[in-house]
Amino acid sequence: MTAQFVADVGGTNIRLATVVNGEITDILKMLCNEHPTIEAAIKYYFSLHPEKNFTSGCIGIACPVNQDQVTMTNHSWAFSKKALQETLSLEHLSVINDFTAVAYSLPLLKGEQLLQVGEGQPIEGANIAVLGPGTGLGVEHLTAVESGWKTLDGEGGHVDFAPTNEDEIDVWRYVSARKGRTSTEDVLSGQGLTNIYNALNEKASLGLQKRSPAQITTAALDGSCDTCLKTLSIFCRVMGAFAGNIAANLATHGGVFIGGGIASRFTDFIQKSEFRTCFEAKGCVAEYIRHIPTYIILEPDHGLIGAYAFLNQQLASVDNE
Template identity: 60%
Template sequence: MSEKFVADVGGTNIRLARVTSTGVTDIKKYLCLNFASLDLAIQAYFDEYSDYQFTQGCIAIACPVLGDQVAMTNHSWVFSQQALQKQLRLSALFVINDFTAVAHSLPALDNSQVVQLGEGTALPSGNIAVFGPGTGLGVEHLTKTSTGWMTLDGEGGHTDFAPVDETDVVIWRYLQKTQGRASAEEVMSGRGIMNIYHALADDQGIQATLSSPAQVTEQALAQSCDICEATLTQFCRIMGSFAGNLALNLATTGGIFIGGGIANRFADFIQRSDFRARFEAKGRMKHYVKDIPTYLIAEPDHGLLGAAAYLNQHITSEL
C-alpha cells in the first residue's frame, strides 16, 4: 500500500513520521551527524519501517528553499530535490522551509496544544507570526486568502538584533566585537543563550565556565548561578521585543506563536518573565499590540503536523 511520510530537519536532529488520515504516527528521531547525507537518514527510516512502501513525502528543513539545490544553514547537508526524489523512488516530494511547516500547523492547534503568555484575544482570520529559537532561529508569517492560509516565507532570524535596554547593549557590543555583526539568531538560539551568557560574564569580569545552553538553563532554573539567571531573564526579554516587532510588521491579530526546541524547556520561567511586558513596550504603538495574543506551542509534533498538512493540501491540489 502506498504511504506518505514527512520529515522535520533541523541543524541537530531529523524527525520522521508516517502520515495517517488523522495526523502522524511512527515518529522517529535521528541525529543528523550520524548520516553523511539526507537521503541516508530518510532511507534508515524507510528500512526501519520496511512493511510500508513510501511513495510521497514532504521535508521541512531549516534553511532557505529557493530552487532545486538545497544547502542547510546550520549543517553540512546539500542536496538536489530532483535527485533526492529519484534516490528515494518517490512519485511526489515537496521540500519546504521548516517554519513554513510550522506555520501550516498553527490553524489546526487547539487550546490544549498551546500555552497563552499574557493577555490578548486572537481574531479568527487575522495574520499570524511564528518564531522558534532552536539550533537557529526560524521565522514565518501566515495570512488568510480567498483560497485558504498562505505562508509568507523569509529569513527573519537573520535580521539585525535591536538593543532595547542597557543589558541588550552589553550583549550587542559583545557580538559586534566577537563576530562583527549582531543578528537576531545570535541571541535567540542555543548558541544565542551562550552568547548572552558569555557577554554578561565578560561584562562583570566573571569567568564563564559553562559550555552548553542546557547547563546555563539548568542552573538558571535551579537559581544556582546569578549569571545564568540573568542570561535566561534577558533571553525572554529579547524574545518579547522580537515578538512585538513581528506583530508590528504584519498586524498579526491572529497571534504570535513561539515554537522551536528551546522555549518549551522553561515555559513557567517565560510566564514569570518580562516577555509580555517587552512585547507591549512599543511606545506610542503599545495600543496596537496590547490586544494581540502571544502563545507558546506545547505540541511537540507541530512541525511534522504542519508538513503533513502541507503535503495533503498540495497533493490534493495537483490531482
C-alpha cells in the same frame, strides 16, 4: 494501502511518519548518521511498512531548498529533489525548509499542544508569526490566501538588535565590539545566552566565566547563579520585545508563536518573566498589540504536522487545476 509520508530533518535527527486519512502515525526518530543518504533513511522507513504504497511525501529540512539540489548545512546529506522523487517512485514530493513546516503547523495546533503567555484572543484567518530561538533564530510569517496559507519567507533573525534598557545596551556593546554589528540572533539563540552572560560578567569585571547555554539555563532555574538568573531574565525581555516587533510588522492578530529548542525548556520562567510586558510595550500602538495572543509551542512533532499541512494543501491545489 495508499499512504503519504512526512519527514522532519535536522542536523542530528530525522523524524519520519505515515499519513493515512489525515492521521499522522508510525512516527520514527533516527540519527541522520545511521544512514549514508536521506534516500537510504526514507527507504529504510518504507521497508518497515511493506503493506503501504507511499505515493507522495513532504520533507521539511534544515537548509535552503530554493534549488533542485539540496545540501544540508549541518550534515553531509545532499540530494536532487527530482532524482529523489524518481528513486522513491513518488507521484509528488515537496521539499520545504524546516521552519516553513513549523509555520504551516500553527493553524492546526491547539489545546495541550500550546501554552498561552498573557492575554489576547486570536482572530481566525488573521496573519500569524513564529520565532524560534535555537542554534540560530528562525522567523516566519503566515498569511491566509484563497488556497489556504502562504508563508512569507525572510531572514528576520538577522535584523539589527534593538536594546531597550541599559543592560541590553551592555549586551549590544559586548557583541558589537567583537563582531562589528549585533543582530537579534546574536542575543536570541543558544550563543545569545552565552553573549548575554559574558556581557554581564564583563560589565561587573568578573572576567570570563565559561558556561554553556544549558549550564546557564540550569543555574538560572535552580537559583545557584545570580548572573545566570539575570541572563535568562534579559533573554525573556528581548524575546518579548522582538515578538512584539514582528507582531506589529504584519498585524499578526492570529497570534505570535514561539518554537525552537530553547523556550520550551523553561515555560514557567517565561510566564513569570517580563516577556509579555515587553511584548506589549510599543508606545502609541501598545493597545493595538495588547490584544494579540502569544504562545509557546509544546507539541514535539509540530514539524511533521506542518509538513503534512503543506503537502495536503499542495495536493489539493494540484487536484483543483
